[in-house]
Amino acid sequence: MKFFIDTANVDDIRKANDMGVICGVTTNPSLIAKEGRDFNEVIKEITTIVDGPISGEVKATIVDAEGMIKEGREIAAIHPNMVVKIPMTVEGLKAVKVLSAEGIKTNVTLIFTANQALLAARAGASYVSPFLGRLDDISTTGINLIEDIVTIFDNYGLDTEIIAASVRNPIHVTDCALAGAHIATVPYKVIEQMTKHPLTDQGIAKFQADYKAVFGE
Numbered sequence: 766m767k768f769f770i771d772t773a774n775v776d777d778i779r780k781a782n783d784m785g786v787i788c789g790v791t792t793n794p795s796l797i798a799k800e801g802r803d804f805n806e807v808i809k810e811i812t813t814i815v816d817g818p819i820s821g822e823v824k825a826t827i828v829d830a831e832g833m834i835k836e837g838r839e840i841a842a843i844h845p846n847m848v849v850k851i852p853m854t855v856e857g858l859k860a861v862k863v864l865s866a867e868g869i870k871t872n873v874t875l876i877f878t879a880n881q882a883l884l885a886a887r888a889g890a891s892y893v894s895p896f897l898g899r900l901d902d903i904s905t906t907g908i909n910l911i912e913d914i915v916t917i918f919d920n921y922g923l924d925t926e927i928i929a930a931s932v933r934n935p936i937h938v939t940d941c942a943l944a945g946a947h948i949a950t951v952p953y954k955v956i957e958q959m960t961k962h963p964l965t966d967q968g969i970a971k972f973q974a975d976y977k978a979v980f981g982e
């Protein structure tokens with residue numbers, strides 16, 4: 766399973782990129798709004814940090830296919846690594862069909878059922894983003910959705926990649942890897958949590974203490 770980072774915060778993107786663990790970035794209108802920066806400005810900066818797929822979402826206020834196609838073309842023109850993120854609606858699928866025929870990569874987002882993922886793949890999406898954590902939030906086991914999509918895509922040899930999204934903790938990450946998601950898009954906080962184990966910290970402290978006891982500083 767590959768990792769993307771799920772943020773529009775360039776400091777967090779730099780930190781994760783320096784660790785060598787991420788190969789892409791996902792953003793959404795809420796994440797862009799959180800940074801309070803112009804969409805094009807922040808996306809352009811991200812393209813200078815990470816050399817991999819960068820998802821930029823069409824504006825939340827645009828709901829018709831025509832509008833999404835127009836904005837999708839503009840997002841794709843920012844940089845060759847751009848992926849146009851489109852919400853899972855009838856209009857969104859129409860936009861995916863047109864954009865993918867033009868060779869523009871798309872990521873269909875806000876996927877909450879296996880049927881939505883299958884439709885998005887058939888419309889030509891390069892990626893689908895099932896939201897694990899938001900299902901868990903409403904007492905529905907999110908990982909079941911990832912497992913179902915993996916099985917269905919395998920059944921039919923679909924090459925649309927599954928980005929496990931709305932990942933909230935390290936257990937989600939392990940579960941997604943076991944389920945066979947191609948990618949998990951993860952906030953920086955979760956990447957940091959994944960590096961940690963108390964026995965690692967204790968081990969480092971013990972090595973330091975033993976070494977210093979014999980050789981000094």
Ligand code: E4P
Pocket residue numbers: 771791792793874894896898899930931932950
């Ligand atoms: C995915 O592409 C979304 O940006 C993101 O994972 C949503 O996560 P949230 O449910 O924690 O907001």
